[in-house]
Structures are given as C-alpha cells and as structure tokens.
Amino acid sequence: MKNRKIIGVGYQVGNKCVKNKEFEKIIDTTDEWILSRTGIKTRYVSTNKNTSELGFLAAKKAILNANISKEEIDLIIVATITPDNTTPSCSCLIQDKLGLNKKKIMAFDINAACTGFVYALQVASYMLSDYKCALVIGVDVNSKIVDYTDRNTCILFGDGAGAIIMKQEDTNNEMIHYANSIGDHEGFLSASGLVIHEKLENASREIGFIKQNGSEVFRFAVGALEEAISEVLKKANKTLDEIDYVIPHQANIRIIDNVAKKINLNKNKLYINLDKYGNTTAGSIPIALSEAITKDIVKEGMKIILVGFGGGFTYAASYIEL
Ligand code: COA
Numbered sequence: 001m002k003n004r005k006i007i008g009v010g011y012q013v014g015n016k017c018v019k020n021k022e023f024e025k026i027i028d029t030t031d032e033w034i035l036s037r038t039g040i041k042t043r044y045v046s047t048n049k050n051t052s053e054l055g056f057l058a059a060k061k062a063i064l065n066a067n068i069s070k071e072e073i074d075l076i077i078v079a080t081i082t083p084d085n086t087t088p089s090c091s092c093l094i095q096d097k098l099g100l101n102k103k104k105i106m107a108f109d110i111n112a113a114c115t116g117f118v119y120a121l122q123v124a125s126y127m128l129s130d131y132k133c134a135l136v137i138g139v140d141v142n143s144k145i146v147d148y149t150d151r152n153t154c155i156l157f158g159d160g161a162g163a164i165i166m167k168q169e170d171t172n173n174e175m176i177h178y179a180n181s182i183g184d185h186e187g188f189l190s191a192s193g194l195v196i197h198e199k200l201e202n203a204s205r206e207i208g209f210i211k212q213n214g215s216e217v218f219r220f221a222v223g224a225l226e227e228a229i230s231e232v233l234k235k236a237n238k239t240l241d242e243i244d245y246v247i248p249h250q251a252n253i254r255i256i257d258n259v260a261k262k263i264n265l266n267k268n269k270l271y272i273n274l275d276k277y278g279n280t281t282a283g284s285i286p287i288a289l290s291e292a293i294t295k296d297i298v299k300e301g302m303k304i305i306l307v308g309f310g311g312g313f314t315y316a317a318s319y320i321e322l
Contacts, residue, residue, distance in 0.1 A: 006322065007166070011162040044158050073165070076134070078120070080140055080282050150211075159280060182312070193208045220309070250287075271297065285308050
C-alpha cells in the first residue's frame with residue numbers, strides 16, 4: 001500500500017518513576033529477579049493523569065513534530081484497554097482536548113490490548129483514501145488495572161502513550177500489514193472490566209485486574225512474533241537483511257531475545273526501551289517508535305517492522321518504509 005506516510009511522532013509516559021527496588025516493599029521479589037527475568041529496571045506510573053490526558057499530551061507532541069495544523073486531522077483512532085470511560089471514547093475526549101469539535105472527524109477506540117497500536121495503524125492506513133490525515137494513538141494507564149499484590153504481573157507494567165500523525169501523501173513508500181487473532185486463550189491473559197483511576201499506593205480492588213499465566217503468555221508471544229514478522233516479510237517480498245529496525249512490543253527482553261534467536265535477527269536491529277518503561281500495553285510500540293525517531297536512531301528512508309502481541313490473543317506486524 002502506497003500514498004500514506006508517518007509524518008510526526010510523540011510520546012508521554014506517566015509522571016512517577018517506580019524502580020524495581022520499590023516492589024521489594026510490597027511483594028516478595030527482588031530487583032535482581034525482576035531485571036534478570038524481564039529486563040525491566042523502571043516503569044512510569046501515572047498518578048495524576050487519566051488515559052485520555054496522556055494520549056492528548058502525546059498527540060500534541062506528534063502534531064508539533066509533524067508540523068501540521070491540528071485542523072488537518074480528520075480521523076482519530078485510539079488503541080487502549082484502559083479508557084477513561086466506556087463512552088465517550090478516548091478518541092472523542094482527545095478530539096475535545098485538541099479543540100477539534102467543530103471539525104468533521106471520525107473518532108473511535110480500538111481494543112486489541114498490546115497489539116492495539118499496530119491494529120489501529122493498520123485500520124488508519126486502510127482508511128486513508130477517504131480520510132486525509134490520521135492521528136493514531138496507543139495509550140494505557142495500566143496502573144488502573146494492575147493488581148499490586150500479584151508479583152507475576154505487577155512488575156511488568158507501566159503507563160504511557162505514543163502517537164503518530166499519518167497523512168495521505170504522494171509517495172512510493174510501501175506500507176504492508178499482517179494481523180491475526182486467536183480468541184480461545186482468555187484463561188491465559190485477561191482483565192475483566194474497568195476501574196476508576198487509582199494511585200499505585202491505593203490500588204486494592206480486584207475487579208478489572210489483569211490476570212495472566214506468565215509462562216503460557218511467554219510461549220504464545222514467541223510464536224506469534226515469529227509468525228507476524230515472517231508473514232509480513234513474505235507479503236512485502238523482503239528479507240530480514242533488508243530491514244533496518246524491528247520495533248517489537250516491549251513486554252519482556254527474554255521474549256524478544258528468543259524471537260531474535262529463532263529468526264536469526266541481529267540484535268542491533270532491535271529497538272528496545274522496556275528497561276525504562278516496562279510494558280505500557282498499547283503505548284509500548286508507538287512510544288518506542290517515537291523515541292527511536294526522536295533520538296534520530298530510526299530515520300527517514302529506513303525500512304522498519306512494528307510487531308506486537310497481546311490479549312485476545314491478538315498479534316500483528318507492519319512493514320513500513322519511512
Ligand atoms: N519475583 C520473584 N519471583 C517471582 C516473581 C517475582 N516478581 N514472579 C514470579 N515469580 C516466581 C514464580 O512464582 C515462580 O515460583 P515457583 O517456581 O516457586 O512457583 C518462579 O518465579 C518462576 O515462575 P515463572 O512464571 O516460570 O517465571 P518466568 O521466568 O516465566 O517469569 C514472567 C515470569 C511473568 C516475568 C514471564 O513469564 C513473562 O514475562 N511472561 C509474559 C507476560 C507478558 O508479557 N504479559 C503481557 C502480555 S502483553
């Protein structure tokens with residue numbers, strides 16, 4: 001698919017840095033265990049901003065980075081599993097925060113857990129014939145649904161948002177997508193409903209919490225990432241050697257290392273920031289993409305793959321010529 005281009009990126013993580021050591025005070029764990037089993041050192045929790053606010057801050061940065069007038073936006077898609085409300089959607093709330101209520105805009109949310117941003121990017125790119133300028137956001141305030149007494153889960157997650165502006169443009173650059181889902185694994189990874197925004201210290205509710213079987217999710221993730229990367233390469237008629245960067249979902253460094261080993265991917269081609277931010281669910285891939293572009297590591301002219309897996313189970317990859 002040609003004639004669509006990512007022209008701006010931005011991200012925003014939660015305000016409060018939580019180091020591994022702090023978990024030693026609330027659960028039976030150690031800094032050393034968390035680092036060696038996950039690769040995570042810190043994560044950022046949002047104690048003062050809900051999902052739409054983090055998404056809005058990332059969106060503002062992406063609009064600035066794209067150097068467009070916000071009035072050009074006619075499509076807003078937000079990927080999240082932790083929306084402020086069931087309705088209005090985060091995308092409508094962000095439309096309002098951006099002051100775009102008088103603009104004719106299609107705005108809606110997508111729930112595909114950690115794959116959410118890649119799904120949203122794919123949907124937006126398919127829609128960019130009727131629409132001209134899409135704001136696509138992946139955002140989660142996981143601290144609303146993390147059980148801070150569950151040591152298998154709570155150490156993994158952080159809060160954050162990443163946003164892109166993608167425009168219809170006259171370009172020969174390719175964008176090729178692959179997506180899949182398997183709906184019968186609810187027992188391995190689920191969150192049953194929404195809870196109000198609570199601070200890390202006060203989180204004590206059970207309803208809505210993420211529940212997972214870590215090792216089953218791990219096993220699934222390795223196979224899903226491997227499948228998504230090889231299928232998108234096949235569709236794009238490319239080999240891994242031709243790819244400059246792979247930006248994977250930032251869940252656990254051991255998952256990523258396993259995949260890299262299986263497909264013979266040079267680790268220098270991976271962009272990793274999970275050591276700082278942990279797993280920010282739908283925020284993970286767009287935060288990594290935005291950070292890599294902001295740091296001038298991933299640049300115009302490069303060929304990249306975004307690849308994610310998550311609850312559902314869902315998984316997807318996009319091959320993008322920047
Ligand atoms: N601190 C110390 N010990 C811990 C721990 C923690 N934070 N969490 C789990 N353990 C323990 C387990 O209770 C278990 O103890 P046991 O043998 O006495 O029962 C032991 O460590 C090994 O558990 P296991 O689940 O095999 O560990 P693991 O190496 O698979 O790591 C995860 C656990 C959760 C870190 C890992 O499985 C994982 O990251 N899975 C993927 C999860 C994910 O990405 N979820 C989001 C999907 S988008």
